[in-house]
Amino acid sequence: MSRHTDEFPPPSTGLHVAIIMDGNGRWAKERGLPRSLGHRAGVAALRRTVEGASGLGIERLTVFGFSTENWRRPPREVSELMGLLKTYFRSDIDRLEREGVRVRIVGRRTGLEPDILEIVERAESRTVNNHRFHLQVAFNYGGRADIVDAARAFALRVEQGRSQAHELTEELFESYLSTASAPAPDLIIRTSGEQRISNFLLWECAYAELVFQQVYWPDYGPEHLKAAIAEFQGRERRYGAVSGEPAAEDTILAAG
Numbered sequence: 001m002s003r004h005t006d007e008f009p010p011p012s013t014g015l016h017v018a019i020i021m022d023g024n025g026r027w028a029k030e031r032g033l034p035r036s037l038g039h040r041a042g043v044a045a046l047r048r049t050v051e052g053a054s055g056l057g058i059e060r061l062t063v064f065g066f067s068t069e070n071w072r073r074p075p076r077e078v079s080e081l082m083g084l085l086k087t088y089f090r091s092d093i094d095r096l097e098r099e100g101v102r103v104r105i106v107g108r109r110t111g112l113e114p115d116i117l118e119i120v121e122r123a124e125s126r127t128v129n130n131h132r133f134h135l136q137v138a139f140n141y142g143g144r145a146d147i148v149d150a151a152r153a154f155a156l157r158v159e160q161g162r163s164q165a166h167e168l169t170e171e172l173f174e175s176y177l178s179t180a181s182a183p184a185p186d187l188i189i190r191t192s193g194e195q196r197i198s199n200f201l202l203w204e205c206a207y208a209e210l211v212f213q214q215v216y217w218p219d220y221g222p223e224h225l226k227a228a229i230a231e232f233q234g235r236e237r238r239y240g241a242v243s244g245e246p247a248a249e250d251t252i253l254a255a256g
């Protein structure tokens with residue numbers, strides 16, 4: 001459900017990069033392995049990428065871990081993905097907490113098993129005072145579902161007489177999205193060579209630069225992220241205006 005928050009809009013200094021971690025299944029298939037091993041290798045890639053991100057001037061990373069459409073996969077694969085989320089937070093939360101990473105899960109919480117919810121909420125509350133780096137995991141997330149949930153939440157306020165329809169602005173609407181606590185992504189990366197947005201951050205992607213990389217997610221790491229940022233830096237972000245400064249000049253890139 002939508003989590004309307006007074007934290008919105010948040011201050012921002014570094015880059016927000018979002019990643020569609022695609023290609024786990026094909027990576028496994030090419031090696032004659034079960035898909036589950038592709039997803040497991042995907043968790044290792046996530047660890048490497050989070051580790052390398054802050055050194056590249058990235059302040060916030062949002063990764064697409066499980067979509068509202070992924071429930072259509074075979075039950076065994078769904079349960080494997082749920083298990084990996086649990087294992088990831090169980091095994092990594094101490095380190096993430098120590099390293100100043102704030103963890104947030106975005107997406108629908110309804111429909112998640114109680115043990116997943118507990119782990120997710122614990123990871124969020126343990127890291128609530130961290131500000132060095134933000135890791136957002138989109139889990140049970142769909143861009144359309146998030147927009148519908150936000151619309152319902154605002155409609156409910158109108159129904160209750162607490163708001164009026166004409167008060168709705170883009171800024172107010174955004175504050176009802178599950179991603180409300182973060183600025184929109186500057187850059188969205190999709191791995192594996194597919195060139196689709198697949199219901200990821202539909203509202204938030206309005207002015208994001210898109211970079212598609214050929215590498216399968218399990219092979220991903222900081223060097224690929226660095227290459228994507230270099231491509232992003234060469235883009236001109238105009239936000240609908242006629243000309244502007246290159247993307248590189250409105251962001252901080254600490255890496256050499």
Ligand code: FPP
Pocket residue numbers: 021022023024025026027039040042043046064065066070081084085088137217
């Ligand atoms: C897409 O690959 C990937 C996913 C649907 C899940 C991503 C999950 C992970 C990287 C592992 C665990 C995540 C967390 C948050 C701990 P695909 O299976 O669609 O690959 P394919 O297109 O090659 O079949």
